[in-house]
Amino acid sequence: MSAAVTKIFVPRDSAALAVGADDVAAALQREAAQRGLAIELVRNGSRGLFWLEPLVEVATPAGRIAYGPVAPEDVPALLDAGLLAGGAHALRQGATDDIPYLARQERLTFARMGITDPLSLADYEAHQGWAGLRRALALDGAAIVQEVTQSGLRGRGGAAFPAGIKWRTVQQTAAEQKYIVCNADEGDSGTYSDRMTLEGDPFMLIEGMAIAALAVGATRGYIYIRSEYPHAIATMQEAIRRASAAGFLGASICGSGHAFELEVRKGAGSYVCGEETAMLESIEGKRGVVRAKPPLPAIEGLFGQPTVINNVITFATAPLILARGAQFYRDYGMGRSHGTLPFQLAGNIKHGGLVEKAFGLTLRELLIDFGGGSASGRPIKAVQVGGPLGAYIPASQWDVPLDYEAYAAMGAVLGHGGIVVHDDTADMAQLARYAMEFCAIESCGKCTPCRIGSTRGVEVIDRIKADQQREQQVVLLRDLCDTMLHGSLCAMGGMTPYPVLSALNHYPQDFGLAAVQEASAS
Numbered sequence: 001m002s003a004a005v006t007k008i009f010v011p012r013d014s015a016a017l018a019v020g021a022d023d024v025a026a027a028l029q030r031e032a033a034q035r036g037l038a039i040e041l042v043r044n045g046s047r048g049l050f051w052l053e054p055l056v057e058v059a060t061p062a063g064r065i066a067y068g069p070v071a072p073e074d075v076p077a078l079l080d081a082g083l084l085a086g087g088a089h090a091l092r093q094g095a096t097d098d099i100p101y102l103a104r105q106e107r108l109t110f111a112r113m114g115i116t117d118p119l120s121l122a123d124y125e126a127h128q129g130w131a132g133l134r135r136a137l138a139l140d141g142a143a144i145v146q147e148v149t150q151s152g153l154r155g156r157g158g159a160a161f162p163a164g165i166k167w168r169t170v171q172q173t174a175a176e177q178k179y180i181v182c183n184a185d186e187g188d189s190g191t192y193s194d195r196m197t198l199e200g201d202p203f204m205l206i207e208g209m210a211i212a213a214l215a216v217g218a219t220r221g222y223i224y225i226r227s228e229y230p231h232a233i234a235t236m237q238e239a240i241r242r243a244s245a246a247g248f249l250g251a252s253i254c255g256s257g258h259a260f261e262l263e264v265r266k267g268a269g270s271y272v273c274g275e276e277t278a279m280l281e282s283i284e285g286k287r288g289v290v291r292a293k294p295p296l297p298a299i300e301g302l303f304g305q306p307t308v309i310n311n312v313i314t315f316a317t318a319p320l321i322l323a324r325g326a327q328f329y330r331d332y333g334m335g336r337s338h339g340t341l342p343f344q345l346a347g348n349i350k351h352g353g354l355v356e357k358a359f360g361l362t363l364r365e366l367l368i369d370f371g372g373g374s375a376s377g378r379p380i381k382a383v384q385v386g387g388p389l390g391a392y393i394p395a396s397q398w399d400v401p402l403d404y405e406a407y408a409a410m411g412a413v414l415g416h417g418g419i420v421v422h423d424d425t426a427d428m429a430q431l432a433r434y435a436m437e438f439c440a441i442e443s444c445g446k447c448t449p450c451r452i453g454s455t456r457g458v459e460v461i462d463r464i465k466a467d468q469q470r471e472q473q474v475v476l477l478r479d480l481c482d483t484m485l486h487g488s489l490c491a492m493g494g495m496t497p498y499p500v501l502s503a504l505n506h507y508p509q510d511f512g513l514a515a516v517q518e519a520s521a522s
């Protein structure tokens with residue numbers, strides 16, 4: 001009689017690979033073979049609890065039990081301790097789903113993440129995969145658009161524009177050829193939810209893009225993935241190959257007669273290529289320079305044709321909305337911020353990782369209840385929300401609900417949900433200088449406020465730091481920020497003042513100014 005085969009999960013996500021997941025998988029296979037233990041090793045996506053990676057899970061009759069962070073040298077002792085039966089060990093974290101960090105989340109788009117084998121079509125299907133596409137195939141384009149509009153879904157790439165309105169514009173614009181373009185350039189500091197999706201649940205993105213294609217009548221799609229994501233590119237290419245072979249993509253999606261071909265394009269390696277029109281230029285084989293709008297890409301986009309451009313998470317939400325209905329999704333969140341956002345905790349934080357929650361929770365809950373405070377154990381001083389062009393949020397604002405409008409009201413943005421934590425050793429004048437320098441390096445050069453202003457901004461901050469006519473230079477810096485804010489062609493130059501001004505307003509002492517400046521400035 002052969003022994004029962006035990007399923008063991010070791011993530012193949014880049015974050016897990018970076019801390020040795022491949023070596024752990026090899027050690028498990030080697031040690032199990034030596035001991036004559038029958039195991040089936042599944043390379044899943046990450047659950048998003050990065051401080052526990054590599055997180056090894058074992059399927060037991062009582063559910064999946066987690067161990068982490070596991071090093072290859074831990075493997076013999078883990079097997080000695082009865083790993084295959086979920087045995088006791090210092091690295092045992094209990095039932096994975098009961099780990100408070102996970103149990104407290106509201107995972108909608110990330111519901112399958114880390115649970116399935118990312119490239120298994122059977123696994124995807126067994127976990128509600130393709131249900132949204134199948135429903136979409138039974139509707140006409142206008143009805144699909146209506147469902148997405150009703151859900152209240154707003155673009156998750158940064159600008160939070162309603163997805164349904166964008167889709168409707170493309171749907172109602174007559175053209176021989178229309179395109180669907182997924183923005184997977186994900187250049188924001190501290191963000192990785194797009195990468196996790198590409199690597200951990202790629203069929204969800206394919207399904208979402210196919211739904212968009214049906215909605216607007218597009219037959220070709222591109223996924224523009226940043227060049228720094230080689231694992232994501234490889235996984236996505238393989239997923240497209242498998243989905244095409246199974247008839248979910250190609251000349252006739254699921255035998256419906258609707259064609260949709262999808263391909264991956266590797267990014268050009270510049271931050272501004274994430275700006276949608278620069279991305280279109282890049283896909284067309286040109287330099288990533290921002291186009292003036294209008295015309296909107298929804299009317300004249302890729303190769304001059306109507307194009308839906310959305311972020312990975314925006315598309316990845318469409319299957320759920322179609323499968324569960326607009327109201328189901330709309331009921332999450334607060335105000336006009338419907339649904340959930342996968343927040344990404346990074347920087348100086350004890351428990352870094354992905355937290356999907358409905359809009360409306362606070363930064364304090366994320367930083368303390370989920371993040372467990374700073375990794376250094378020192379007080380948290382500043383938290384940058386929304387990428388390198390997002391504002392620094394001081395402790396006095398940590399109780400403001402995470403909601404697009406509430407953040408806009410205090411001069412901040414949620415952006416792509418990236419959260420980077422700094423402790424009290426951070427020099428905010430230095431970080432403000434960094435924001436200007438980042439803009440100077442990444443500027444596409446098309447407009448003067450951004451191209452010249454960012455370089456002048458670095459110089460002005462240097463003079464403030466060196467106390468050369470400090471007070472006058474601060475006035476100049478504010479004036480410069482005002483020009484960039486209102487005169488830039490795109491949000492690259494237009495948002496660089498956010499981190500600069502928030503640093504100046506909330507941490508004036510770091511610029512050598514009296515703290516009283518805060519009240520008058522904010």
Ligand SMILES: Cc1cc2nc3c(=O)[nH]c(=O)nc-3n(C[C@H](O)[C@H](O)[C@H](O)COP(=O)(O)O)c2cc1C
Binds near residue numbers: 158160275
């Ligand atoms: C400098 C700059 C970089 C951007 N980078 C990204 C990016 O990496 N990914 C993304 O989805 N959107 C990015 N955006 C926003 C896109 O221009 C666009 O709004 C978005 O892709 C639209 O998709 P959504 O409506 O689903 O958010 C960037 C914008 C700017 C100004």
Ligand code: SF4
Binds near residue numbers: 493
């Ligand atoms: S703001 Fe900067 S990145 Fe945007 S168009 Fe102007 S120069 Fe280019």
